[in-house]
Amino acid sequence: MTTVSWVEVDEAAGFGIANLPYGVFARPGELPRVGVAIGDRVLDLAAMSAAGLVEDRRYFASGSLNAFMVAGRLAWQANRDRVTELLTDESYRGRVEPHLIPVADVELLRPFEVADYVDFYSSEHHATNAGRMFRPNAEPLTANWKRLPVGYHGRAGTVYPSGTPIIRPSGQRRAPGDAEPSYGPSLRLDFEAEVGFVAGVPSAAGRGVPTGAFRDHVFGFVLVNDWSARDLQAWESQPLGPFLGKSFATSISSWVVPVAALEAARVAPPVQDPVPLPYLRCDEPWGLDLExxxxxxxxxxxxPPFASMYWTSPQQLAHATVNGAPLRTGDLFASGTVSGPERDQRGCMLELGWNGQQPLELPDGTERTFLEDGDTVTIRAQAPGAFGSRITLGEVTGTVHPAQP
Amino acid sequence: MTTVSWVEVDEAAGFGIANLPYGVFARPGELPRVGVAIGDRVLDLAAMSAAGLVEDRRYFASGSLNAFMVAGRLAWQANRDRVTELLTDESYRGRVEPHLIPVADVELLRPFEVADYVDFYSSEHHATNAGRMFRPNAEPLTANWKRLPVGYHGRAGTVYPSGTPIIRPSGQRRAPGDAEPSYGPSLRLDFEAEVGFVAGVPSAAGRGVPTGAFRDHVFGFVLVNDWSARDLQAWESQPLGPFLGKSFATSISSWVVPVAALEAARVAPPVQDPVPLPYLRCDEPWGLDLExxxxxxxxxxxxPPFASMYWTSPQQLAHATVNGAPLRTGDLFASGTVSGPERDQRGCMLELGWNGQQPLELPDGTERTFLEDGDTVTIRAQAPGAFGSRITLGEVTGTVHPAQP
Structure with a gap:
């Protein structure tokens, strides 16, 4: 199989033949449908199916990837192989080229309908830093942290596609030293740079998904910005965890990178000490070298370097289902903030500005402790792809708008 | 308007003309559809619509209430008025009676598709008791507890209809005094008796739902059993709250009681001291006298007496949306365990058996600290209805099955 597409591709941008991520797009006045990114084009899979060029059981003429995600690993691989063939074999060019649309001419929509949304807390550096700031009189890592991937359920209904305006949330907060809480716009609005995976194939109730079955259930990966209002979060979170400090918005990237495209990015995760319980052990390395x-x-x-995450994606999935909770198509699992050991590797303002105490200076000289109205936060990621290439997870972006009066 | 139906009704059972709750049912070999309970019958609204007896914009020939729930308050009231007329005016009897089916002949299904599921913690007695047991060295109520209705997101995908078998969850737990956590079936399986409300009409992103707009958005109330594995929960919950200790199963009752049916049950809630922030104030009394x-x-x-709950349903809804998180049709909000001040008013085994230390003796002499395999837990509720009647929220029931090997 050739490793080069007949579509002209800027390899540095990461949308080459080794990537082929899925998304949902619409042209003005037309219905949304499923496409694959190649270079700066979208391959219209609904049109390709209508032309008999790809096999389709009504997956692609859809406003979400869910129908295709439920089809399972064999269908995913068969379609990936077929699209690769069509985009690399010059003899198909005449039939395929009419179905390539410039990305600039389409709107990219939320790629899938989210069923449940779970957010983990799997960066040791982030959890340690957050522990120091939120619980200064205690051990930064709670006793359970190295025993299980700590996580919680977030709000599925506020998972938005990249580009959605982020309205500064209002709510109840109590500043340190204040006797009384007050109501108003969050004064400590933050982003969290995360990576998420989405389930395609459901699992049975009462049975967990072992780490070795990860690929049978998970369709692909996205970038996640888990927007956070730190002042709301700090005041509300005891004893039952974050609620309104998180539930106003979570943004995800437009393109879902298939698990198969990330095989070349797999690396050994950090050594886990103590050794996890058997249900959390994983025979294969599932760290991912996403920058x-x-x-x-x-x-x-x-x-932030994703390869530094303590808990891996298959461990997160095995843990989340070990109690028999079944997976549904569209279940989204985010990693938690990705932070490395260095200051410039920290994945949120809470850490970058050390809880407001050490402003972050940006290259142009501006300073931030938390986000200001008008700020645009854009998260991108690149990873090793097949054939020595680089692939991208695209981007997730959002601009902060003032609180509603 | 007469207050008596021509359908023979056992008034003590609570399914009289003042109730008229909605559900989804199926007869063997037939498609699910929407019905209303009257006495020991289900009024088949899909068939009534086909016969031109009720107005219907495709609400009722559906496997869930969601299409009807989104239709809004005027549609809900119009249908309630029409069904009341049909079931009380003897002249309709000949045309309506063919569409009354014995409840015993149908299967009751999950009444609506759950969008997001939020669980509150709004009983002062429960929160105080739980605080004493889980955090014995701290104030039982956290500093935020009387300032806002503490809550968190649960797993929507494991909200099951009444009657669903509850498989004992396995997971990671560490007993007090143990150095290491271990894996295995929960040894402290519990129920939580709760009351939930379900949103019908969505709200706009960025705008909260004021307490005064509760009736414009909320369709009705159900009983909830928020099954809990206390050992999993105790080990995992710091710092981000409950996860696997809750996510294996939540059961809801089959019948959704319309908000309108509970008008006669409204009472003043407990006095709130300190006075809540303005966004949480409520001009009308929204305590509910559900026994x-x-x-x-x-x-x-x-x-457990629901009238003793500290935070009311409109306050919970106003709080959950004050950060701009929009409502979706099917959003379920549960109250948290309902516990009164007396021991025999406590709504979970954790409290009834005081964390395993004081076994509860049942009337037949059997004792329980937590639930055993084979145990069936059934929660029912009654409330004052219109015309001096009593209405029921029906029941939510489930039987504990052994952990999967």
Whole structure:
């Protein structure tokens, strides 16, 4: 199989033949449908199916990937193989080219309908930093942290596609030293740079998904910005965890990168000590060498390394289902903030500005402790792809709008 | 308007003309559809619509109430008025009676598709008791508890209809005094007797739902059993709240009681001191005089009084949306365990058996600290209805099955 597409591709951008992520797009006045990114084009799979070029059981003429995600690993691989063939074999060019649309001419929509949304807390550096700030008089990592991937359910109904305006949330908060809580717009609005995976194939109630069955259930990966209002969160979170400090918005990237495209990015995760209980052990290395980049108003704010995450995606999935909770198509699992050991590798303002105490200076000289109205946060990621290439997870972006009066 | 139906009704059972709750049912070999309970019958609204007896914009020939729930308050009231007329005016009897089906001949299904599921913690007695047990060295109520209705997101995908078998969950737990956590079936399986409300009409992103708009958005109330594995929960919950200790199963009752049916049950809630922030104030009394009854294997275990809840349903809804998170049709909000001040009014085994230390003796002499395999938990509730009647919220029931090997 050739490793080069007849579509002209800027390899540095990461949308080459080794990637082929899925998304949902619409042209003005037309119905949404499923496409695959190649270079700066979208391959219209609904049109390709109508032309008899790809097999389709009504997966692609759809406003979400859910129908295709439920089809399972064999269908995913068969379609990936077929699209690869069509985009690399020059003899198909005449029939395929009419179905390539410039990305600039389409609107990218939320790629899938979210069933349940779970957010983990799997970066040791992030959890340690957050523990120091939120619980200064205690051990930064709670006793359970290295025993299980700590996580909680978030709000599925506020998972938005990249580009959705983020309205600054209002709510109840109590500043340190204040006797009384007050109501008003969050004064500590934050982003969290995360990576998520989405389930395609459901699992049976009462049976967990072992780490070795990850690929049979998970369709692909997205970038996630788990927007957070730190002042609301700090006041509300005891004893039952975050609620309104998180539930106003979570943004995901437009393109879902198939698990198969990330095989070349797999690396050994950090050594886990103590050794986890058997249900959390994993025979294969499932660290992922994704290099994240966070920009605020175009200025690089951080470069968090996903390979440093303590708990891996298959461990997160095995844990979330070990109690018999079944998976549904569209279940989204986010990693938690990705933070590396260095200051410029931290994945949220809480850490970058050390709880407001050490402003982050951006390359252009502007400073931030938390986000201001008008700020645009864009998270991107690149990873090793097949054939020595680089692939991208695309981007998730959002601009902060003032609180509603 | 007469207050008596021509359908023979056992008034003590609570399914009289003042109730008229909605559900989804199926007869063997037929498609599910929407019905209303009257006495020991289901009025088949899909068939009534086909016969031109009720107005219907495709609400009722459906496997869920969601299409009807989104139609809004005027449609809900119009249908309630029409069904009341049909069931009280003897002149309709000949045309309506063919569409009354014995409840015993149908299967009652999950009444609506759950969008997001939020669980509150709004009983002062429960929160105080739980605080004493889980955090014995701290104030039982956290500093935020009387300032806002503490809550968190639960797993929508495991909200099951009444009658669904509850498989004992396995997971990670560490007993007090144990150095290491272990894996295995929960040893502290519990129920939680709760009351929930379900949203029908969505709200706009960025705008909260004020307490005064509760009736414009909320379709009705159900009984909830928020099954809990206390050992999993205790080990996992810091710092981000409950996860696997709750996510294996939540059961809801088959009948959704319209808000309109509960008008006669409204009472003043407990005095709130300190006075809540303005967004949580409510001009109207929204305590609800629901008398819950919990039975274990048919034996009365507790009678929790819902009227004792500190935070009311409109306050919970206003709080959950104050950050701009929009409502979706099917959003379910549960009250948290309903516990009164007396021991026999406590709504979960954790409290009834005081964390395993004081076994609960049931009327037949059997004892329980937590639930055993084979135990059936049934929660019922009654409330004052219109015309001096009593209405019921029906029941939510479930039997504990052994953990999967």
């Amino acid at each position: 994240l980049e966070v920009r605020i108003n175009g200025q690089v704010a951080a470069r | 819950l009854e919990v039975r274990i294997n048919g034996q009365v275990a507790a009678r």
